[in-house]
Amino acid sequence: MKPGTGPLLRVAGVVPGLWLAGFFLLPLAFVWILSFGEKQGLVAVDIVWTADNYLRALDPLYLGILAKSLWIAALTTVICLATGLPVALGIVFAPPRWRPLLLLLVILPFWTNLLIRTYALIAVLRTRGHVNATLGWASELFGLPFEPLSLLYTNTAVVAGLVYVHLPFMVLPLYATLHRLDRSLVEAAADLGAGHLRVCITIILPLAVPGIVSGSLLVFVPALGSYLTPDLLGGPDSQMIANVIERQFKSANDWPFGSALSFLLMYVTFGALALRSLSVRRPAAR
Amino acid sequence: MTEAVRVGGICKRFGAVTALAEVSLRIEAGEFFALLGPSGCGKSTLLRIMAGLEHPDQGSVFIDGIDVGRTPANRRPVNMVFQSYALFPHMSVRSNVAYGLRVTGTGRAEAHERAEAALGLVRLTGYGERMPHQLSGGESQRVALARALVKRPRVLLLDEPLSALDARLRDEMRLELVTLQKTVGITFIIVTHDQEEALSMADRVAVMETGRIRQVAPPAELYEAPADRFVATFIGQVNLFPATIGADGTAQAHPFPGVTARARGIGAGRQVWIAVRPEKITMAPRGGVPAGRLSGVVEEVVYRGDLSVYLVRCMAGPDGLVRVSRANAARTADRLPGPGTEVVLDWAEDCAVVLAS
Incomplete structure (x- = not known):
């Protein structure tokens, strides 16, 4: 290290450190303390160190919503994996000069606001939307009767929206892992007699596990806490845990309970992260 | 087969x-x-x-x-x-x-x-x-x-x-x-x-x-x-002498009258190369022995254990160095010719190969 860079680096680390403490850790601690409080009036909250909020959060009603959120997030992750893996493979094995363009196409949606993308999806899925228009046109072509499908405001619409929003988070880590994969391993497998599918299952997939794990986590964690997509695309029965939390802070004005629910969600997320660190450690121990 | x-x-x-x-x-x-x-x-x-x-x-x-x-x-x-x-x-x-x-x-x-x-x-x-x-x-x-x-x-x-x-x-x-x-x-x-x-x-x-x-x-x-x-230069070491095919079908190196080789099936007047491997060349101090095909002065000796490589200057300029390698048959290194020794070089007629290209 060159003389002088050490102190400079230390100073450079202080600013983000202060930022993190002031705008992340401190508010988080505040919410954590709030979760042990008791609602007194419209805005007044007494910190009485009670576990009541957490006990209330364990009510079957809320646990049910949490379970459903977990289910929707898991389904989103699986669909993202099933679609993202062929996409990532396609990009990796595409001619090198096509790769930047294909990657750009994957990243492109990021450049558009989430709200706009979600509204666009409403236009696609609604009763007089593009999906129904296409299906109607197709059935007219074959002379079949057609009843427009009600796609919007369903759990399916929520999952479709979540998959659409989160797919790049799956494709990019998968691409990174597959790109690093030694091409001669694939050639060796083919040389030894394995067909394309066999090479995928026995060589590429096992070696892509780190990418699959990080991609799944990158999709699962934000999908679990997603708020906007179920709010705009979901029906009355497709609310997820984040929508419930939002309602505690806003319409119900019950900040302590909202805080408790928030932390419950966070603990579940920590659980998912712990599972990941286990799966990462295993190959080294082998 | x-x-x-x-x-x-x-x-x-x-x-x-x-x-x-x-x-x-x-x-x-x-x-x-x-x-x-x-x-x-x-x-x-x-x-x-x-x-x-x-x-x-x-x-x-x-x-x-x-x-x-x-x-x-x-x-x-x-x-x-x-x-x-x-x-x-x-x-x-x-x-x-x-x-x-x-x-x-x-x-x-x-x-x-x-x-x-x-x-x-x-x-x-x-x-x-x-x-x-x-x-x-x-x-x-x-x-x-x-x-x-x-x-x-x-x-x-x-x-x-x-x-x-x-x-x-x-x-x-x-x-x-x-x-x-x-x-x-x-x-x-x-x-x-x-x-x-x-x-x-x-x-x-x-x-x-x-x-x-x-x-x-x-x-x-x-x-x-x-x-x-x-092929000659990629595999092993070789001395190359630019040469011309004479009327009798013999290749004659230009500045070295002693360097000749029998060429087969190459027309007279063609520019060719005469190739001689370093280990095919015998080296002796000048005088005492009959004049060889080339004479020169040892410029550099590279000791390699099993053999020594001698760079012998036979003519001024970059093409005037001839590479000779001799097995170190005797154990004492001081009996090897050192830099500055005047030597004559010779080889058997069939050791010289004519390369058309």
């Missing part, structure tokens, strides 16, 4: 680069064949075309007399040992070796049995449970060999198999590969840039340069009767 591999008129371009230009070659069954050339000469591409990992723009590939032009890599009766070994990092050694059998429908028990046998063949009995990252370079190399041999291919293709090993291990593996080839009786085709490797292992060697085959010959013929300047 029956042929194992025959390629005809192979052309391959990568963008603007011509990797192979009209390459034709016939390799006999049971042969240890080497493709030798500097990096970028197209030798690896030719090997990969035989394996089916690369497709030629033009030309045909026959294996065992069957056109495999449209056969994908996984259905060709050839197997390859990759330069990087390409062992599957997530599988044990046994699973690696058994892989080629398992994917083609051999049962688990039989595949494992044959894998163990193949590991025995490369002297790695008991290594089956290990993971590739626990192996040394030499061991990885042998696992890669076993993995390819267990398939009992018609032809084994080896892409620079020894280049990742250290010098001592490389010498060992050379001998082992030759022995192994004799044991299994499979045709081996090895790609290498190391002339020593090709000469010491192969029955026949094809020397390649910029996508073309320059000469195909047994090692001794390649060394003693090179087809052209490229």
